Amino acid sequence: MSAPSEPLAAPRDWAAEIRDRARALGFADAGVASLALDDDHAHLRRWLDEGLHGGMGWMAEHAALRADPAQLHPGTITVISVRLDYRPSAEDADAVLADAEAAYISRYALGRDYHKLMRKRLKALAEQLTQTIAPHGYRVFADSAPVLEKALARNAGLGWIGKHTLVLNREAGSWFFLGEIYTDLPIDAVPAEPVTPRCGSCTACIDICPTQAIIGPYRLDARRCISYLTIEHHGDIPEELRPAIGNRIFGCDDCQLACPWNRYAKLDATPDFAPRHGLDTARLIDLFAWTEDEYLSRTEGMALRRAGHLRWLRNIAVAIGNALADVRLSEAAASALVDALDSRSAFPDSTVQSHIRWALKRRPAAGSRSTALHSG
Known part of the structure; x- marks a missing residue:
């Protein structure tokens, strides 16, 4: 035309x-x-x-x-x-992030x-x-x-x-x-008035970033960003960044959660964006058990499909390792997580295997967890 x-x-x-x-x-x-x-x-x-x-x-x-x-x-x-x-x-996002055994999805x-x-x-x-x-x-x-x-x-x-x-x-x-x-419509519209930036002196998004990926105002180092690491990045996640990932298995919202302007954001009623398969309350141990067929079936039509099953398992292994390092975790819960990792120890992918081995090493020495619980 x-x-x-x-x-x-x-x-x-x-x-x-x-x-x-x-x-x-x-x-x-x-x-x-x-x-x-x-x-x-x-x-x-x-x-x-x-x-x-x-x-x-x-x-x-x-x-x-x-x-x-x-x-x-x-x-x-x-x-x-x-x-x-x-x-x-x-x-509630903060509640999920605070629960070491829960899986946080953007x-x-x-x-x-x-x-x-x-x-x-x-x-x-x-x-x-x-x-x-x-x-x-x-x-x-x-x-x-x-x-x-x-x-x-x-x-x-x-x-x-x-x-x-x-x-x-x-x-x-x-x-x-x-x-x-x-x-190619030559719409002779008056240019929109620029919206006055209203971040002011606030640095909440910079301060909250778990991996310090926002290296300055308007400057993001994708190599440190949890969204990049869990979705776009192939291969091993740098070990020094894994502890800061916490239980975030697909993306990260911390900079948005910390932003004062998001206090004014209303909930969207569009059914399309409502959580599927209870993923807003999902447990790491349950998601780690998904076979590739289950993963493909349950993520059909969702952005989660972008990660692929291998990165899905890799990310969850990191999150389980971080949960194991949490001294507040009960011995029973820790044992269940270890069993879940062990069940995948022979998984035919070297990246998944290396992240499982890393996760298993995160478990505190015997007795230290109960000592921490009683002292708290």
Whole structure:
């Protein structure tokens, strides 16, 4: 489809029209983004040059595409950015993190994988714009291509980029997904007013990070980030970082949980993001017993599938090792966890085996646990 060569006449505010239609489709907000991305691309290049992306080589390979939307989708002159809230009604995160035998899964991954839902709604919005504004060529994105989505969301007025590198919104905190429509529609919209950053002198996200992955305001070292280590990273998790991972087996929310702005985030009622299979209260010992077939069956349609069964077992072995090191754990509970590790000791993968061996070494010497319990 080809778009009009001149800016569209504006019998009404197209940005407001887009926002209203997006909200009717279930998005929390939408805006038309300025394509001024030079500073953001320079920030990305510095980050890549420092090697802070770890093993995510694709980020460096396609960095140039992020700076110029028209390179990713020829003809793009307008980008529509949307926000989809996801904070689910789930077991209290702090309570799960404090329970050594529980498995903590990042809140966004407890329910349905958002990618298909996001793309479906974005396509519906794009097709509505065909009817409302004009036929157009477009492409939708949901964390599925090299897009500077946080910068575009900021440019669309959806929030500001916080010190933890996530987009923050006064009403929703950071509990939301981002998506984009790249289009050749020449929408003559007034650029969104930039949202004033409101992090101030707060460093809660930096201070709370278990592995000190936020090395400064707006600077994340992915190589130390628990989300990266438990999801993207293949092979051995560095031993020096394993104790700080605690019971986080898929992702980490600590910087979001600590952020004062997330006090204002409302629970999202979308059934798609509700916890599945009781995963918000799951026990490490139960999840470690899942066979590969069980893992594939129970994670179907979920972001959890991204880790794969081997990394799933690797991550849980680390969490069990950290539970064993907790002197508050009863001897009976510790013995059950050791039995679970032993049951997988012959698992045919060297990485899983090495993490199991590490976990078994975390158990305190005999008698020290009961001494600690009585002294406490």
